[in-house]
Amino acid sequence: MPTHESANMTSHIQPLPDHWRRPLVALVLLLAVILVAYRHSAWGMAMIWTRSDTYAHGFVVPIISLWLVWRQRAVLAPMVPRPGRLAWLLMAGAAALWLAGDLVAVNAATQLALTTLIVLSVPAVLGWRVAKALAFPLAFLFFAVPIGDFLLPRLMEWTADFTVMALRASGIPVYREGLQFIIPSGAWSVVEACSGIRYLIASVTVGCLFAYLSYQSTRKRLVFMAVAILVPLVANWVRAYLIVLLGHLSGNTLATGVDHLVYGWLFFGIVIGVMFLIGARWVDPLPQIFHETVADARVGESVAHRTPWLGLALAFSVVLAPHGALAVMDLATQTRPVQLVEPVVADPWRATAKPPSNWQPAFEDASDTLDAGLIDGQSQPLGLHVSYYRHQNYQRKLVSSENVLVKSHDPTWARLATGSFDARIQGRPLRVNSAVLRQHAPGMADAGQRLLAWRFYWVNGAFTASDYAGKIQGALGRISGWGDDGAHIVIYTPLSDAKGAEVDASARLQSYLDSQGDALVAALRQTRGRD
Structure with a gap:
């Protein structure tokens, strides 16, 4: 005999409505085709997550998105899934972006296009109404795309500018050449690890999730996101300055080698923790969920046995088209080994x-x-x-x-x-x-x-x-x-x-x-x- 507690728990888990089963099977089939057809892009994205601390959060982003979708199950259940109008046209644009990115071997473009195809498969099979209800969980998937390295040069310049300015304001003479500078106690340089890109991406990802779960007001969400962007930037500048100052005052016995990375993450963790504690003071209450009318559910039952084969066929065609185009283009690509010819030198050289x-x-x-x-x-x-x-x-x-x-x-x-x-x-x-x-x-x-x-x-x-x-x-x-x-x-x-x-x-x-x-x-x- 089940206990009273387990019986209550079972009563809260609603069975999958009949009118959702075939559309969900179609969606899973389409997603499987996308992941198989674009497996090289998906694998490349996973390899970046594996070797880069900056993008290691990519492993948990799909899990978080699925959890966010599960939270919306009560809202989704009464809805009627239907293929969204013209969604396949947007998928064609994403497929074209993937093809363009593959032609020039740009990981960011192909991986962004792959994620877009996955997101657009929802309105293509289930409809725009469902996609609207899942707007944030779907949008959150884009945090899995390892994009951000293009910011490195600018972030490194800003870090060097602030550090040199702060050192001079502290009375320490500095000689600077590019991203390298010399102070009386030794030489320092700003490298990729000093840019703060890791702090920025981590803060924006977690901050975006916090703002969605904690606030219902769009204004509060935007303000918190602005803070989540500014705080890690300034925190990284202060971190870099304090590490150089600590090394200078200690005769380079502290904050050198691996120590400065450990101190940096500790400082960043404290700053971000304080940011979330402050943000928690203005948390909004959760909204009440109102179920749709019985009439809508009956409409759902009336389409229970319809399968969106036409929309699915269009989506499949769009997904596979770039690979056919690549096969034709690759016929013109040479594969024989290269033997560079040295230019003939003419007078006066x-x-x-x-x-x-x-x-x-x-x-x-x-x-x-x-x-x-x-x-x-x-x-x-x-x-x-x-x-x-x-x-x-x-x-x-x-x-x-x-x-x-x-x-x-x-x-x-x-x-x-x-x-x-x-x-x-x-x-x-x-x-x-x-x-x-x-x-x-x-x-x-x-x-x-x-x-x-x-x-x-x-x-x-x-x-x-x-x-x-x-x-x-x-x-x-x-x-x-x-x-x-x-x-x-x-x-x-x-x-x-x-x-x-x-x-x-x-x-x-x-x-x-x-x-x-x-x-x-x-x-x-x-x-x-x-x-």
Whole structure:
């Protein structure tokens, strides 16, 4: 005999209404097809959750979303699930976004598109009324998408700005070069872990859930979300300043190594805890749930045996269409190994035995690379680096945030300044990315070799320095039958300490492009081997 308590518990769990069963089976079937068809994107997202502390919360986001859906079961039960009008058109847009993202191998785009397809499958099968009732649980799924690394450069700059300003306000002299600065007790640098991106994403995710569960007022929710964004930013700046100050006052015996990460999370935990305690003072009471009329339930019973086959067929077609398009485009992609052709050197330049520096760009997983040294008529040296990419994928790709001139944790080289320069190649304007690099020399702020480097891409037979244009050109190349071949090109030259040295170095780099541009293009085309 069941106990009184278990009997009451059973009475509160309502059986699944008949008119929900077939639509739910159709929804599960569609979701299964989406996850199988886009399994590479789903797996890539899960791998990022595994290896990145910043996005580890992605594992619990789907679980939380399912729990939030379960909380709405009393509201959903009387509703009549019907395929939503034109939902498949929005799914087509998400599928097109996935195709575009896959063409340029952008994880953020493909994973965002996959999540959008999952979310839109609800109105496609169950209808817009159901989707509206589940608006927040569905929207919360987007927190599983590991997007946010594009904020790193700006957040690192803000952290360095605040830390240096606060140190100077504390009476500590600071010498700053880019993201690195020196104080009397030692040298410090702002790296990715100091950006505060982990704190920001964690605060926004948890803050959004707290605001939804705690408040019914839209105004309160927006105010709390604004606080959840501002608090971790300011807290991270204060954290960075306190860690440097603590290291300085302790003679670098405290807040160094792993300690500063532990102290940082402890400080952040306290700040966020206080934020939630304050926010809890204005919690709204839960709203009462009013069940729909019996008439609505009867309408539901009348459609109990209808299955949305047409809407399901349209959704399946939209989901699978991008994979058919990719199969056709991949026929034009070369797979043979790359053998980079070295450009022929023309007067007034001459080839040298080795490049003018031991520095190399931190470009990853290139199909082949070339490092060459040249010298002009005035015996001024110049270096050429080419990283060539073919048969690109999500690990080996031409345009990537991982492909940088200098890694932030590089023990030998540092990037001091970045900018752009209006150059020319083959008589055409080319706005290149420019950077000043310096070789580290322990104990000295201004010692070591300095370089001026220009970087740009050759993709789809054209030059560009824009990451966005490079991505677009790469996609157009695959669509037009060019293939996915492309090259990352860097030319660089040493910088002297003389006044106007950067102007002279820029003129030297431009002189190389003026006289050697045709030879460079010829070598790249010969490497591609399809002209």
